[in-house]
Amino acid sequence: MAWATRAVLLVDVVESVRLIEQDEVGAISRWLALVEDVRADILPSHNGRLVKSLGDGMLLDFSEVRSAVSAALAIQDASERRNASLPAEQKIMLRMGLEVSDVIVEANDVLGRGVNLAARLMSLAGPGEIVISQHVRDGLTPSLDADVEDLGDCFVRHLTQPIRAYRIGPPGRHPMIRQGALLDELAPSIAVIPLASRNIAHDHGVLGEVLAEEIIRGLSHSSSLNLVSRLSTTAFRGRDVPMGEVGVRLNADYVLSGAYGNGDKRLKLDVNLSETKSGRILWAESLEDDAFAILSGEQELIGRLITAVNAAVTTRELQRTRSQPLPTLKAYTLLMSAVSLMYRLSLPDFEEARRLLQELVDRGIRHPIPLAWLANWHVLRVQQGWSQDARQDTYLALEATKRALDIDPDCSLALAINGFANVNLLKKFDVAYESYESALEINPSNSLAWLLKGTLHAFRSEGQQAVDHTERALKLSPLDPHRWFYDSLATTACLANQQYERGFELAQRSLRANRKHTSSWRVMTIAQWQLGRFDDARKSVQELMKLQPTLTVSGWLRSSPAADYPIGRAAAEVLRQAGVPE
Structure with missing residues (x-):
């Protein structure tokens, strides 16, 4: 030797x-x-x-x-x-x-x-x-x-x-x-083919182009999808072309297509979402609404369609993670699945999200987004009471955002999550505030940054600013698949501004969508107590303690960014009276 x-x-x-x-x-x-x-x-x-x-x-x-x-x-x-x-x-x-x-x-x-x-x-x-x-x-x-x-x-x-x-x-x-991985490595591409008209003699398919443009505009708000330009997809309108060929020519993973018919002032859409590689139809539905409402910009029908498409794509990518070896999966499959599983807040799904994000990072893809979401994972782990070592998770969260911002100092998502980590784990309000300001300067439409910045104001008992920012976040993300998270944090803003009825409504909506978020149960308890619904508040605390059995008032005060402000002291007193042990 x-x-x-x-x-x-x-x-x-x-x-x-x-x-x-x-x-x-x-x-x-x-x-x-x-x-x-x-x-x-x-x-x-x-x-x-x-x-x-x-x-x-x-x-x-x-x-x-x-x-x-x-x-x-x-x-x-x-x-x-x-x-x-x-x-x-x-x-x-x-x-x-x-x-x-x-x-x-x-x-x-x-x-x-x-x-x-x-x-x-x-x-x-x-x-x-x-x-x-x-x-x-x-x-x-x-x-x-x-x-x-x-x-x-x-x-x-x-x-x-x-x-x-x-x-x-x-x-x-x-x-x-x-520079970091191209964005399309981290998001599947979808082509929206202008819908075919069943009344071609009357409108020559013009309405189908308009509908496609509205759908593309709506889907483009999702950071988890890349949209093929309508100028490119128009070439396939009315053509009977195999899905595989459409996918190759447009470099698309999914295609949304269909037909429409109008009459008696009603518009009926028959649409389906197909996977280009396999040709499988993943989702199909008939939708109907008032024609004038759609053309005048009302978004209810388009919104329902967009929500369904996002859900179908996410479900398909999740299926891949459970049926194929990780090394064979595309980067966007790992990212979409990880974010979706993370926000389910089921511990097995949460741990699987970490595994998928780590696989993505281990591939050496130099892009800030996976690292930003990895940091977010560590923050949520501490907040849910699942961390075995909060200090270590804090370090890893900040290390992940540092690496993300080293790759791209102008990544709005990484800046927002850096603020999230600093205020929630270290109570560094000044650092967090600067991160949120930078995130919004780069992308004024970053709904997560508005939401988290509003929460920072709520922690400092600055109620009106908190409500203004979180309401703006809600308006910017009407179809976000994790809307319950927005509703939960917006509840905190309402509590800071003593808008208890509105806070109760938001907490109720959040818990209808996800009953496993411990913060939602805490803010629900406070809203109910302040409205005089004491028995309901005690029942909410029972649900909270099932999810976080080690929770104590003193422990919450040690970790909460709001502890030194009026809202924190008031919240601690409510939790104490509602049944959380000292």
Whole structure:
């Protein structure tokens, strides 16, 4: 058993399972050709060794750091040249991790902590990226050996302490790192085909174009869907084209199509949502409303349609997570399913949401959205009373928002959730307020930022501002699938402004949609008590204690951002009188 200081480079094929599922022979052939390039052309000139090929990866070692870095950049360049003529779905994208340390060197293997750390560093790399350790960074001359970007302290699986990591690219090429994953990697695309007219002689299908435009406008408010332009979808109006071809030509995962008929001042829509890959109809319905109401901008029918489409797409993506191995799932499937499961607030679903988000992060997709939702998960975990270590969850929430904002400082969602974490977990009102202000400056229509900012005002007993902001959030998100969460936080604003009847209505609506949110039961208890419904308030506390049996008034005061303000003291007294133990 011989020990030696070696630079260990791990190379991994991103989404190898998907590539092989799509084209087994082609993917394997292209990979083996690249491995041969590395073995025959790159390693000899860099004093490197192919320790072993891992099926969808390589383990390489080198005598010193600069040779290893130069070889890694050469491998990346060779991969890019081979990918140049291939369509996006066939490209082999590599990610690499590099560490230098004392390892056990054998004829066909390299063993030791250095190999494990190289694997952990590789997990931080996105497609086409190379991540190195502090030890490797110390052996480089930036701008001469490589362009170096500091990633800061990063948490990785199976290590209790963070590791300092750096991302590298060829020297002198800027920008070194591509921006985060394209948005369409994190949201499925849907094409709305203008509805066909059953009265074509009368309106020539013009109304179908108008309806399609209204549906597209409504669906575009959802951050979980990408919409194909109506100018592109119009080409398929009235054509009998297989769904698979529509999907390929429009790059769409789903298609909404159908027909309409009008008469006697009524408009009837027959619509269906299809999955382009399988051709399956996922949802179909007949809707009817007053024609003038629709054309004059009233949104009830369109709103019902949009809600149904969102629900059908989310259900389909959830089905995939339960029927297919995680490595085969698209990024948007993981993200949509994780957010949906997170807000169910059932503990098994909540834990599954964490697993899906972690899978997405582990793929190395450099986009702030998954990290922002991961931070949100940690905040909700503490709020629900499920955290075994609130201090650790607080740290992980803030670390996730930091990483998200390192990727994109102008990510409105990450800024909003950063504020959420700071005010709810650390009671840092000033930091949270600045985060909310920045989020809204970037996106004035960010309903979550308005909601959370309103809640901050509520915690400080600034009732009117709280109500103004949360009501604005409700108007901006009339069809949000997690509307109950908005209603719950808007209740807090009403309590701060002593609008107890309105607060009761909102809490009631929130609990009808989701009875597992502990905060909803707390604000319901307070609203009922302030309205003189003492017995109902005591019953609400019983439901609250079932969900959070360890809850105490003193414990709530220690954790609540409102504890030092009039609303917090009043809430504590109500909870005490309604039956929460001291």
